[in-house]
Amino acid sequence: MMIPYVQGDCIFTRISPLTKQYEYLTDDIETDVIIVGGGVTGAILGYYFSKRNIKAVLIEKSRIAHGSTSITTSLLQYELDSNAMELKSYTSIAIILRSYELGIKALDEIEEFIAEYGNTCDFKRVDSLLYTAKDQEKKEIAQEYKFRKENGFPVExxxxxxxxFSFEVKAGVLSKGGGAQFNPYKYTHALLEVSCKNGLRIYENTEAVDVRYSEKLVTVETVFGHKVKGKVVIVASGYNTHLFTKKAFGTKTTTFNVATRPINNLENIYKGVVVRDNEDPYHYFRTTSDNRIIIGGEDINFLPDILNEELCMKSYDRLEQRLKNLFPKLNIEIEYRYCGAFASTDDNVGFLGKDPKNEKLWYCLGYGANGILFAVLGGMMLSKLYLGEVDEDLKLFKVDRFGA
Ligand SMILES: Cc1cc2nc3c(=O)[nH]c(=O)nc-3n(C[C@H](O)[C@H](O)[C@H](O)COP(=O)(O)OP(=O)(O)OC[C@H]3O[C@@H](n4cnc5c(N)ncnc54)[C@H](O)[C@@H]3O)c2cc1C
Structure with a gap:
């Protein structure tokens, strides 16, 4: 069954001009690394592998950046989905701290890419706010602040x-420079443009339908019968992993986003920060370069059939109402409504690395709310791994850390 992972009118593919279309595969080809998936994760991998002069091919079954990448809020924060004290029961304090540090490292990497190749994706490094408007959650936020402050993170x-801020905050942790935002569709295309120049070969409308392993090679068969042979295949297919493994990675939910029309006086009222509240499930919001606000949240148990319009409309309406309550002085009109699958993990981090039973099968799965930052770390660490250098931090993201 084809499960619809994305539904609705997605802002980023609508407001961004089509930059480039790539050919589909019309031949049998050979390479070293086969990247399956042309979302932001596949593009990040393509960038790091081609930067290190590793021969690689990327195949995408439909169009570049039209999967989850088209609906990601692209609100980037170094912190994890849950607060450190909540996470303690799933992992260790040392790992939580290291995850925060790695989040900052990934943010810096994106900023360096922009500095080197130009800002064609509306990138903005901003402060990041975690807050509550509830008295009973003040203590929890104060604890998170103390934890970060004592460990040297720049927080207020x-x-x-x-x-x-113009909305009510009973307690909040403001991380200076701890966040960023961009247009994920444009960022994906920017990465691929650079990667192409560095030798990455990219094929759109080229679905991987079968994968076989021999002693020396992995062969991916594509939808029109052409084959790609390589030494390693990397799964960057987002929430579609069934072609490669029966393993269920993460817990799926359906999450919702709405985006406003451009708002006239937004800059006077909204301070340039990315924001997450402390509710469970939480809400998050950011602005865009053309003065809109995107708000997300209202997560519910995963709906394999998300085509239930009535249910979706209820969630969109709740998000719209929340935004109006937060910013009563702004003229809020919703232009885009969309939703999709989202996968989280108990320790809030994604899966990067080799399959424990198959040396030729690698994963780069940015599960969790920091999916894009995990993908950046995946690009950095997996390209090094291919060249024989094992990054100590890879063990945080081990594919079998919750069991085989
Ligand atoms: C509503 C929402 C909000 C989010 N907000 C954030 C956020 O603010 N910050 C953040 O960091 N993360 C966020 N995430 C998580 C984020 O979406 C993901 O980390 C990221 O966008 C996923 O990108 P991806 O490239 O891994 O997946 P996708 O964009 O889904 O890309 C996978 C690609 O693989 C292709 N594919 C699948 N199977 C095959 C096959 N057999 N052959 C060839 N191609 C195949 C698909 O067509 C697809 O294009 C959010 C997710 C959702 C749903």
Whole structure:
């Protein structure tokens, strides 16, 4: 059964001009690394592998950046989905701290890419706010602040008296430069443009339908019968992993986003930050370069059949109402409504690395709310691994850390 992972009118593919279309595969070809999936994760891998002069081919079954990448809010924060004290029961404090540091490293990497190749994807490094408007959650936020402050992260504590924002904050952790935002469709294309120049071969409308392993090679058969032979295949197919493994990675939910029309006086009212509240499930919001606000959340158990319009409309309406409550002085009109699958893990990090039973099968799965940052780390660490250098941090993302 084809499960619809994305549904609705997605802002980023609508507001961005089509940059480039790639050919589909019309021949049998050979390479070293086969990347399956042409979303932001596949593009990040393509960039790091081609940067290190590793021969690679990327195949995408439909169009570049039209899967989850078209609906990701692209609100980038170094912190994880849950607060450190909540996460403690699933992992160790040392790992949580290292994950935060790696989040900052990934943000810096994206910024370096922009500095080198130009800002064609509306990238903006901003502060990041975690907050609550509830008295009973003040203590929890204060604990998270203390944890980060004591461990050297540049954070400020915000209370009702010091709150610089137009919406109610009872307690908040403001991370200086701890976040970023961009247009994920444009970022994906920017990465691929650079990667192409570095030798990456890219094929759109080229679905992988079968994969076989021999002693020396992996062969991926594509939908029109052509084959790609390589030494390693990397799964960058987002939430579609069934072709490669029966393993169920992460817990799926369906999550919702709405985006406003451009708002006239937005800059006077909205301070340039990316924001997440402390509710369960949480809400998150950011702005765009053309002065819109995108708000997401209202997660529910995964709906394999997300085509239930009535149910979706209820979630979109709740997000719209929340935005109007947060910013009563702004003229909020919703232009885009969309939703899709989202997968989270107990320790809030994705899966990067080799299949424990198959040396030729590698994964780069950016599960969790920091999916894009995990993909950047995956690009960095997996390209090094291919060249024989094992990054110590890879073990945080081990594919079998919750069992085989
Ligand atoms: C609503 C929402 C909001 C999110 N917000 C954030 C956020 O703010 N920050 C963040 O970091 N992350 C966020 N995420 C997570 C984020 O979406 C993912 O980390 C990221 O976008 C996934 O990109 P991807 O390339 O892995 O997957 P996709 O974009 O889904 O790409 C996978 C590609 O693989 C292709 N494919 C699948 N099977 C095959 C096959 N057999 N052969 C060839 N190609 C194949 C698909 O067509 C698809 O294009 C959010 C996710 C959702 C759903």
């Amino acid at each position: 504590f915000i209370n009702q008296e010091t709150n610089p």
